Amino acid sequence: RRLKVDDVVDAFPVHGACGMWGIVAVGLFGNPDEGMGGNGIFYGGDQLNSQLSTGFLIILWTGGLSVLILLPLRKLGMLRMGD
Numbered sequence: 001r002r003l004k005v006d007d008v009v010d011a012f013p014v015h016g017a018c019g020m021w022g023i024v025a026v027g028l029f030g031n032p033d034e035g036m037g038g039n040g041i042f043y044g045g046d047q048l049n050s051q052l053s054t055g056f057l058i059i060l061w062t063g064g065l066s067v068l069i070l071l072p073l074r075k076l077g078m079l080r081m082g083d
Helices: 011-029 048-075
Strands: none
Touching: 011 048
16 A cells, blocks of 8 residues: 555465465575485575575566566556556
């Protein structure tokens, strides 16, 4: 509400927050003995740092592209339909 974002389908909580948890969870719980990769910190690995830095890069990439696309549309008045 503060940012005046109309997220009626809760796209950020579902895709953003849960996606970030998935990235962090692999860094925590990735078990190399499962055969699917992973080198989690709870199994003596060091994958958490790379998972966190990748999550940060994803945030920068999507935030930057969103600003590049949505800011001009907002300034031109083409972002929202009239009520």
